[in-house]
Amino acid sequence: DAGVIQSPRHEVTEMGQEVTLRCKPISGHDYLFWYRQTMMRGLELLIYFNNNVPIDDSGMPEDRFSAKMPNASFSTLKIQPSEPRDSAVYFCASSPRTGMVNEQFFGPGTRLTVL
Amino acid sequence: QKEVEQNSGPLSVPEGAIASLNCTYSDRVSQSFFWYRQYSGKSPELIMSIYSNGDKEDGRFTAQLNKASQYVSLLIRDSQPSDSATYLCAVNMIGGTSYGKLTFGQGTILTVHP
Numbered sequence: 354d355a356g357v358i359q360s361p362r363h364e365v366t367e368m369g370q371e372v373t374l375r376c377k378p379i380s381g382h383d384y385l386f387w388y389r390q391t392m393m394r395g396l397e398l399l400i401y402f403n404n405n406v407p408i409d410d411s412g413m414p415e416d417r418f419s420a421k422m423p424n425a426s427f428s429t430l431k432i433q434p435s436e437p438r439d440s441a442v443y444f445c446a447s448s449p450r451t452g453m454v455n456e457q458f459f460g461p462g463t464r465l466t467v468l
Numbered sequence: 469q470k471e472v473e474q475n476s477g478p479l480s481v482p483e484g485a486i487a488s489l490n491c492t493y494s495d496r497v498s499q500s501f502f503w504y505r506q507y508s509g510k511s512p513e514l515i516m517s518i519y520s521n522g523d524k525e526d527g528r529f530t531a532q533l534n535k536a537s538q539y540v541s542l543l544i545r546d547s548q549p550s551d552s553a554t555y556l557c558a559v560n561m562i563g564g565t566s567y568g569k570l571t572f573g574q575g576t577i578l579t580v581h582p
Contacts, residue, residue, distance in 0.1 A: 386570075396512070396556065396572040409569060444511055455500055455560050457570060459511040 355379070357460030359445050365466045371433040374463045377426055378447030386457060387420055387430050388444040396444075402428065435467045471495065471571045472559050478577035487544040489576050491557030494538070500560035501533055501540045502570065507553045516542060547580040554578070 358377040366372055378385045386401040400410040405422045413420070417436070422428040432439055442464050446457040475490040489503075500519045504512035518524045518531040518540065530543040540559075544551055557573040 395574045398569060398571075401569060455570065456502065456514055456517055457558075458514065462511050 357445055357447050357458055359443075359460040359463050361463060362461060363464050363466075365468065366435055367468050368436055369434045370467075371431065372435045372439075372465060372467075374430040374443050374445075374465070376428045376430070376445030376460060378428070378445070379449075379458060380426070381449060382447035382458075383450045384448040384455070384457075385422060385428050386446040386448070387428070388446065388459075389441045390444060390462075391441045399430070432465075435465075437467045440465055440467050471561070472557055472573040474555075474557050474573035474576045476576070478579055480579045480581060481547050483547060483549060483580055483582050485547050485580075487547045487551065487578055487580070489542040489544075489555050489557075489578065491540045491542075491559075491573055492538055493540070493557075493559045493571075495559070495561050496535075496538065498535075498538075498559045498561055501531070502558040502560075503529075503531060503542045504556040504558060504572075505551075505553045506556060506575070512556055544578075547578075549580050549582055552579050 360375045384403050387399040388396050390396045399412045400420045401408055402422045420430045442462045444462045445460045448455050448457045471494045473492050481487045503516040505515045506512045516529055516531040518533045521533050521535055524531045528545045532541045554575040554577050556575045558570040
């Protein structure tokens with residue numbers, strides 16, 4: 354089975370530009386998560402969806418960030434306008450609903466550099 | 469207090485030794501606990517999950533959970549240089565809108581030297 358797919362793998366952009374990151378979760382998984390990882394702050398949850406509905410977006414840093422999940426097999430994370438402090442690795446993860454155990458499986462990540 | 473805290477690293481052990489990684493968490497109602505391994509430049513990879521008190525063994529890995537002490541650990545026996553990575557502890561804070569959400573520790577860097 355294919356794992357979580359993310360694109361692009363690397364993105365270099367200039368400050369002020371719009372950035373769109375894409376994710377395809379594992380087929381059949383009900384939950385989708387967007388994380389950001391930096392050396393200073395570690396792995397931070399930005400937002401997560403259950404059955405395409407946003408459940409908790411308290412980790413989204415500010416209004417410049419938005420996420421959508423139009424269907425069960427696709428999600429986007431958009432940053433507009435981007436700033437240098439947004440430079441990080443962004444991971445998407447998905448999880449099946451399996452009772453108490455919520456094992457999450459991560460995609461390869463998108464390394465974003467904002468100049 | 470951080471919600472999930474891991475023992476500060478980096479941790480260096482010789483090949484063949486036991487590596488012990490520790491994690492404490494603040495939410496008493498947490499139910500599920502996970503250890504992820506992350507190689508440099510790669511994504512986190514799930515290696516162990518545990519949700520009952522006691523030990524859970526999988527090959528060279530043993531996860532230990534003590535809910536009364538709010539403590540979870542990972543032991544790696546017969547450590548190999550290929551085990552050198554950052555190990556992330558993650559806790560599922562259940563209840564209300566938090567179902568499904570994991571909170572991660574900062575990670576412990578493990579180096580196994582030949």
